[in-house]
Amino acid sequence: MADVIVHNIVKTYNKGKVKAVNDVSFEVNKGELFGLIGPDGAGKTSLFRVLTTLLLPDSGAASVSGCDVVKDYKRIRETVGYMPGKFSLYQDLSVEENLNFFATVFKTTVKENYDLVRDIYVQLEPFKNRRAGKLSGGMKQKLALCCALIHRPTVLFLDEPTTGVDVVSRKEFWEMLKGLRQQGITILMSTPYMDEATLCERIALMQNGNIMTIDRPDTIIKQFPEKLFAIKANDMGGLLNALRSNSQVKSCFSFGAFHHITFKDSYGSLKNEIITGGQGPGPFENAARYPQAAALLHALQGAGFKNVEIKLITPGIEDCFIDLMN
Numbered sequence: 559m560a561d562v563i564v565h566n567i568v569k570t571y572n573k574g575k576v577k578a579v580n581d582v583s584f585e586v587n588k589g590e591l592f593g594l595i596g597p598d599g600a601g602k603t604s605l606f607r608v609l610t611t612l613l614l615p616d617s618g619a620a621s622v623s624g625c626d627v628v629k630d631y632k633r634i635r636e637t638v639g640y641m642p643g644k645f646s647l648y649q650d651l652s653v654e655e656n657l658n659f660f661a662t663v664f665k666t667t668v669k670e671n672y673d674l675v676r677d678i679y680v681q682l683e684p685f686k687n688r689r690a691g692k693l694s695g696g697m698k699q700k701l702a703l704c705c706a707l708i709h710r711p712t713v714l715f716l717d718e719p720t721t722g723v724d725v726v727s728r729k730e731f732w733e734m735l736k737g738l739r740q741q742g743i744t745i746l747m748s749t750p751y752m753d754e755a756t757l758c759e760r761i762a763l764m765q766n767g768n769i770m771t772i773d774r775p776d777t778i779i780k781q782f783p784e785k786l787f788a789i790k791a792n793d794m795g796g797l798l799n800a801l802r803s804n805s806q807v808k809s810c811f812s813f814g815a816f817h818h819i820t821f822k823d824s825y826g827s828l829k830n831e832i833i834t835g836g837q838g839p840g841p842f843e844n845a846a847r848y849p850q851a852a853a854l855l856h857a858l859q860g861a862g863f864k865n866v867e868i869k870l871i872t873p874g875i876e877d878c879f880i881d882l883m884n
């Protein structure tokens with residue numbers, strides 16, 4: 559059953575000049591962990607603000623736990639939890655005071671719902687008298703999550719909860735979300751980090767106010783339409799230029815230690831073969847099977863590149879995102 563229903567929502571700013579959310583529709587099932595994945599400016603915050611009744615949509619309809627975001631806004635405010643992207647707790651109040659404050663606003667007590675936040679709050683307890691403004695980024699994030707949960711929401715909206723947080727805290731945060739899902743809370747979270755996409759049950763890839771695709775992360779990856787290769791050499795800057803001007807290369811993007819490329823010829827009968835895993839580092843081996851990759855290797859070596867390495871890889875969500883954008 560759908561807990562969040564979004565139907566043709568449009569949200570514009572500046573008298574329609576900026577289209578932040580462009581006719582977006584999707585549903586989030588009860589108890590699901592759903593990710594809205596997209597870069598800055600994609601429209602994630604605007605959509606969250608519509609769903610949490612902080613902004614009115616220009617058109618379209620949406621409901622959360624059966625309540626309409628316009629007509630039933632009071633009910634939604636009582637039943638959902640919202641952790642905004644910007645830290646929005648009271649910096650001058652202590653950890654404990656912030657939590658008590660949010661519990662009181664929602665006409666409940668910390669004691670009443672402590673079981674829901676206990677696993678998170680125990681990590682904050684040693685600092686319970688510290689002012690929120692003096693907490694580390696990871697601790698602020700945990701406190702904000704506790705405050706968003708303290709009234710036992712049915713749906714939790716988390717707007718970029720891991721942005722600007724260190725890697726260890728990000729990992730811990732995802733562990734906490736798994737725990738919350740076991741409690742049956744529906745979670746809708748947004749993130750600009752593509753690597754977090756695979757931690758969600760389903761994701762929507764969003765760009766310029768539009769949803770490009772919605773599905774399970776592994777399904778989106780399987781739908782990547784080409785063979786993808788990772789390539790590196792001694793001169794990565796020169797390699798990028800060489801690849802982008804090579805007539806056989808269809809797309810080329812820099813991905814950390816490698817560049818990712820696809821070829822114009824998708825290898826005919828191999829096109830629909832599912833790639834099950836990366837083939838590990840090492841020189842490109844199967845020249846007969848992938849003649850264009852072998853030819854490219856040869857051409858690059860001929861052009862003076864050293865230590866050229868090409869390997870067939872499984873695409874990641876970022877590869878899929880770039881492919882859908884083009």
Ligand SMILES: Nc1ncnc2c1ncn2[C@@H]1O[C@H](COP(=O)(O)OP(=O)(O)OP(=O)(O)O)[C@@H](O)[C@H]1O
Nearest residue numbers: 571572576578596597598599600601602603604605
């Ligand atoms: N109050 C506003 N007035 C005018 N334009 C706005 C306003 N808020 C957002 N926008 C614009 O709407 C578009 C979508 O912004 P939004 O904040 O919803 O995206 P986002 O994906 O959450 O990105 P970010 O992480 O940067 O917040 C952007 O072009 C942004 O500049």
